[in-house]
Amino acid sequence: MKQKNLITVVTDHQITADTIARAIGANEKHEGYYLGNGYAVTWTNGQLVEATFSPQESFVLSTTMESRLAYAHNFKFAMRNYDELVGYKKSAEDNRQLDTIKALWKMSLTVVNAMRPDITGDLDFLSLYYFIACPVDTHRAWLPVLTKKAIVHAVNHGPQNRKEYEKWLEESIYNAIVQAAEENVEPKGSPAVEEISASDAAKDAECAGIPAPAPGEQREGDNYIGVITDRCPLFNLPALMIQAACELDYSHEKTILTAYRLYAKKLISYPAVLQNTVPGGVWKAMLRNMEMLRYNSRWGRSVGEGKPSKCHNFRNGESVYNGFGIVTTGLHPTDLSRDEEKLYNLIVKRVIDAFAPDTYGKSRKSKNGKKNPRYMNRKNKGNKAKTVKTA
Secondary structure, eight states: OOSEEEEEEEESOOHHHHHHHHHHTTTEEEEEEEETEEEEEEEEESSEEEEEOOSOOOOOOOOOOOEEEHHHHHHEEEEEOOHHHOOOOOOOOHHHHHHHHHHHHHHHEEEEESSSSSHHHHHHHHHHHHTTTTTOOEOOOOSOOOOOOOOOOOHHHSSSHHHHHHHHHHHEEEEHHHHHHTTOOOOOOOEEEEEEEEHHHHHHHHHHSOOOEEEEEOEEETTEEEEEEEOOOOOHHHHHHHHHHHHHHOOHHHHHHHHHHHHHTSSBOOOSSSSBBBHHHHHHHHHHHHHHHHHHHTTGOOOOOOSSTTTTTTOSSSSGOOOOOOOOOOOOOOOHHHHHHHHHHHHHHHHHHEEEEETTSSSSSTTTTTTHHHHHHHHHHHHOOOOBBOO
């Protein structure tokens, strides 16, 4: 570690650190970190530092304290001991990794938070920041996808909408403190919106002995809206775990680990989400990504003609920082294990079904019953050779 004035990127796991490092040119592999091109990339092996609610004085909800300082004021930070949980001496490994992070941190001009793109990732980074207690400029690399373009932009420029991100973070930290304090107050911020298929809702209603909800009906909870839909919704993590258990006989743990590997391999968006609607930017990306799915050996022929449906787009006040439905990234898989391939194809099938064009199947024939030449032209156009980007 001879370089000074580094930009150090901190992420959760080595598998994502490897992807980030290759994207920004940190190609020298060292014990516990990657180095190169002015960057160091390191990882925490999960949650290194545990935050325990321990306010120094009575918690005041009306405080004007900045949210990050409020978090530091109300929690104590210590190394988390995983030994009993995992059954081996992980703490020694964690201490070595923490020493590496501290050394890089002290040599850095800027530290980039590239932890998982949700509030857990932000809180884990804040806990690490206050535990190390070495002030340094920081910014957030928000990475719902790990393509090279997304990584380079996020590491260098931070969230695309910094003002919206800061508002979301402030509200989320407030909610975390309120929850820890067990205060009976309304949570702040945008709701997480989950689309639930009418068929699944009907099964739940039958088990509960209540009437089945109609499409368009909503279920509301604390910062949550469940929307009943007659369209096929995108996967969120709970739905993916259930489907993988039913169709692939995967345990929930296996599904989570396999999905995270697909995310790290740049093939799907961040999978640990509840919200499964999508922002307009993701829908625009799917205009191209759906075309690339035509090359999928299992489900490519089922991709419909026309623009992807907008029926899953944000329309209930969602925030992109609450996540979005699991989608593919437009890259072609090249090095998947059999387990990864099976789960990837399960996700591909759901993406194709969810984004099926609203008019798909309605315009294949003209009024006289013959095949519509416009459809045939689109079909032939789609069969032209294209360059397929690989992961």
